[in-house]
Amino acid sequence: GAVVSQHPSWVICKSGTSVKIECRSLDFQATTMFWYRQFPKQSLMLMATSNEGSKATYEQGVEKDKFLINHASLTLSTLTVTSAHPEDSSFYICSAGIAGGLNEQFFGPGTRLTVL
Amino acid sequence: DAKTTQPPSMDCAEGRAANLPCNHSTISGNEYVYWYRQIHSQGPQYIIHGLKNNETNEMASLIITEDRKSSTLILPHATLRDTAVYYCIVRGTGKSTFGDGTTLTVKP
Numbered sequence: 001g002a003v004v005s006q007h008p009s010w011v012i013c014k015s016g017t018s019v020k021i022e023c024r025s026l027d028f029q030a031t032t033m034f035w036y037r038q039f040p041k042q043s044l045m046l047m048a049t050s051n052e053g054s055k056a057t058y059e060q061g062v063e064k065d066k067f068l069i070n071h072a073s074l075t076l077s078t079l080t081v082t083s084a085h086p087e088d089s090s091f092y093i094c095s096a097g098i099a100g101g102l103n104e105q106f107f108g109p110g111t112r113l114t115v116l
Numbered sequence: 117d118a119k120t121t122q123p124p125s126m127d128c129a130e131g132r133a134a135n136l137p138c139n140h141s142t143i144s145g146n147e148y149v150y151w152y153r154q155i156h157s158q159g160p161q162y163i164i165h166g167l168k169n170n171e172t173n174e175m176a177s178l179i180i181t182e183d184r185k186s187s188t189l190i191l192p193h194a195t196l197r198d199t200a201v202y203y204c205i206v207r208g209t210g211k212s213t214f215g216d217g218t219t220l221t222v223k224p
Contacts, residue, residue: 034211044160044214093159095212105212107152107159
């Protein structure tokens with residue numbers, strides 16, 4: 001089956017630093033990748049949709065200058081949290097849609113970010 | 117994407133069938149019903165999806181009403197490892213919008 005990986009699985013950083021999270025589709029090409037954020041005991045909230053080779057589309061209320069998304073290839077999208085602060089601590093999850101598929105989306109295992 | 121409504125929590129005895137309902141009364145004709153589950157601190161796991169016919173796979177069965185305004189996910193023999201948050205999503209092309217889901221607790 002289709003596998004999506006994320007790296008790192010967890011990261012702890014100091015306030016003010018930037019953190020990059022990678023999302024890879026391992027055995028399929030993904031024209032579209034989605035980034036979600038999940039706070040404790042809450043549901044997943046979509047942050048942005050990224051299409052390979054074009055700018056990401058951000059959901060209302062998500063700062064595009066703070067959460068930089070790059071989707072440079074059909075198998076890799078990155079989310080960079082710039083100048084992270086403790087309120088950015090969350091579980092970040094990506095999903096990838098198969099190019100030409102039946103709207104299938106496969107989710108990564110998530111990245112736990114803790115900002116001290 | 118259509119909004120879905122699910123009960124916040126359900127309990128089920130181990131070995132019994134778990135029936136999880138979902139209402140999606142504003143579903144469009146080209147939108148599929150997807151079910152995912154999320155075990156604590158993991159990414160969502162795909163379970164099953166369907167358009168209008170009932171579907172079955174090795175994990176579960178999906179029953180969609182004839183008017184497509186609601187569906188039920190059935191775990192035929194629930195185990196303790198099925199304890200998770202179950203999300204019903206209606207999706208055409210594009211993004212998945214998650215509601216609050218149903219927390220299923222399987223009890224011994």
